[in-house]
Ligand code: BES
Ligand code: ZN
């Protein structure tokens with residue numbers, strides 16, 4: 002869609018009239034009837050026809066508590082009605098804040114997402130121009146930020162929803178390379194002999210059973226006039242998690258195509274901040290492999306090496322995400338020495354049991370970072386909830402024969418155990434945070450029949466990075 006600003010509303014053509022429940026009386030002058038069937042409830046909408054036969058959509062924004070998720074109201078309206086829209090539609094934005102306008106654009110843009118990418122016939126709709134009527138001085142920047150953000154969310158959703166025979170590790174590498182070319186940043190894909198030579202032993206072990214070889218993607222964006230890296234992002238990029246020889250049950254196994262949700266966030270955020278030209282230096286590292294079953298697969302009982310030199314006893318080949326992340330964390334620390342280090346991963350079923358689909362599990366010993374992330378999560382409605390990294394859990398990872406083992410063997414505190422494992426490979430980084438996004442990155446939605454990608458993480462991490470841009 003195309004977005005622009007106007008200072009006055011043209012009441013004879015189509016428009017959306019957003020309205021909080023408390024503002025019902027104020028919209029009276031814009032609508033043709035005295036009592037519309039509408040109370041401003043969040044996400045509700047009512048179509049009225051104006052005197053010129055134009056459409057007027059009353060859109061309910063609910064109360065203050067709904068402000069962080071305003072995009073959902075716009076998304077729903079656009080998803081359900083855009084097929085009836087003409088080439089132009091206005092949004093009367095006088096009572097919207099800058100935050101609301103950005104969210105509105107994100108929601109409108111998200112409504113253009115095509116999940117049916119693999120149908121033999123693709124229906125493409127012409128995208129309308131959306132005019133925000135606002136007397137703010139200039140909202141061009143806000144409109145652009147919203148549009149880029151929504152478009153990036155759609156792009157990473159396409160990746161997560163893509164089938165695992167298509168989005169191999171190499172495919173993710175190609176995606177990152179072409180994104181880097183289009184959006185002006187650097188991207189290197191480490192694969193084959195180079196992975197071996199550089200010591201990515203854990204990534205190689207996890208990928209051994211697959212015909213699609215593993216890769217490590219290194220994306221570097223330098224927007225500040227210095228060499229130091231402010232923030233490093235690390236993403237789990239398992240393109241399909243069968244569990245390996247510790248094989249998963251077949252029920253819902255097809256959903257394990259989404260086990261690269263963390264990688265998708267990292268790739269998307271780097272692309273977005275490059276497009277926004279943020280004045281900050283950020284690197285993104287994605288460790289990508291397919292966890293497959295084969296005569297050549299790594300086994301429970303194996304002892305493998307890692308980038309850090311620490312040896313790992315494999316108890317369960319389904320605890321593969323922490324292995325590829327271990328290499329990526331050591332690598333990024335050694336090579337870039339970032340000020341902040343954040344990893345994102347669909348890491349455990351445990352976090353889904355603990356927090357459901359409502360918040361990511363957040364692990365850090367840096368309370369300042371925890372509070373910042375938590376507050377940003379509430380603002381953009383991509384919430385996080387802190388879980389502990391108590392010392393008590395250390396002994397669960399002791400191995401008799403190797404430096405560490407990859408699983409405690411206990412069916413308790415799975416998300417914490419995984420986080421404790423990662424911690425060992427962070428070199429006690431003072432500003433490290435791990436986000437377990439297994440519950441929030443992929444799930445049910447009103448817009449698809451099966452579970453699908455949510456786009457979680459793009460707004461949260463971009464907001465965090467934006468907050469670190471030196472003024
Ligand atoms: N990819 C899974 C975690 C997952 C579960 C993601 C559900 C999305 C939805 C991960 O690799 C895994 O299998 N974790 C196991 C680890 C266990 C074997 C130690 C788990 O959490 O059950
Ligand atoms: Zn697994």
Ligand code: ZN
Nearest residue numbers: 239242260322
């Ligand atoms: Zn996994």
